[in-house]
Amino acid sequence: MKQLPAATVRLLSSSQIITSVVSVVKELIENSLDAGATSLDVKLENYGFDKIEVRDNGEGIKADDAPVMAMKYYTSKISSHEDLENLTTYGFRGEALGSICCVAEVLITTRTAADNFSTQYVLDGSGHIISQKPSHLGQGTTVTALRLFKNLPVRKQFYSTAKKRKEEIKKVQDLLINYGILKPDVRIVFVHNKHCLQ
Ligand code: ADP
Numbered sequence: 001m002k003q004l005p006a007a008t009v010r011l012l013s014s015s016q017i018i019t020s021v022v023s024v025v026k027e028l029i030e031n032s033l034d035a036g037a038t039s040l041d042v043k044l045e046n047y048g049f050d051k052i053e054v055r056d057n058g059e060g061i062k063a064d065d066a067p068v069m070a071m072k073y074y075t076s077k078i079s080s081h082e083d084l085e086n087l088t089t090y091g092f093r094g095e096a097l098g099s100i101c102c103v104a105e106v107l108i109t110t111r112t113a114a115d116n117f118s119t120q121y122v123l124d125g126s127g128h129i130i131s132q133k134p135s136h137l138g139q140g141t142t143v144t145a146l147r148l149f150k151n152l153p154v155r156k157q158f159y160s161t162a163k164k165r166k167e168e169i170k171k172v173q174d175l176l177i178n179y180g181i182l183k184p185d186v187r188i189v190f191v192h193n194k195h196c197l198q
């Protein structure tokens with residue numbers, strides 16, 4: 001028996017957290033709601049396999065936090081397990097963004113109320129910032145995940161039939177409808193291949 005290399009362990013554990021297109025959308029939406037967003041734009045291209053993008057008008061991510069925003073087990077939501085008693089957010093484990101980075105190419109554009117302009121960060125597979133540049137978006141955060149599961153042939157096979165891909169879109173739509181019911185004050189728009197579905 002051999003111990004698996006750290007990079008393989010990371011990929012396998014990430015693929016247990018991010019299991020599908022709908023699980024990426026769910027994690028990103030929950031982050032947006034945790035950030036106090038009242039407007040969400042969800043865009044998919046090619047059933048989410050080419051691109052998944054969630055844009056919000058929430059509080060944004062401070063430049064100081066950007067270097068760790070996609071590092072696993074970094075979170076702004078709790079400081080220790082005692083805080084679990086008083087949890088008011090969807091997220092708290094600090095695993096979602098790091099896991100998405102491991103199974104897709106991720107860009108994060110964000111701006112807080114205190115910033116003069118937004119910054120777009122390009123992340124690598126372990127959630128480190130590769131590059132950053134100023135951009136033109138308003139307050140809030142846009143997370144873009146490109147080429148989901150490109151490094152996981154088994155999962156790509158799972159979505160190889162048209163029927164399964166369509167089911168996945170339906171699941172995203174149902175998820176958004178559920179959040180719409182749960183949060184009636186939040187505006188949610190869903191676009192697939194440039195067609196508005198809701
Ligand atoms: P968790 O939600 O468990 O804290 P994530 O990996 O989903 O972990 O996100 C890591 C951190 O990045 C969050 O704790 C939050 O501080 C920040 N973050 C992620 N998405 C957003 C967003 N849409 N708006 C503002 N901050 C965000």
Ligand code: MG
Binds near residue numbers: 030031090091094096
């Ligand atoms: Mg989260």
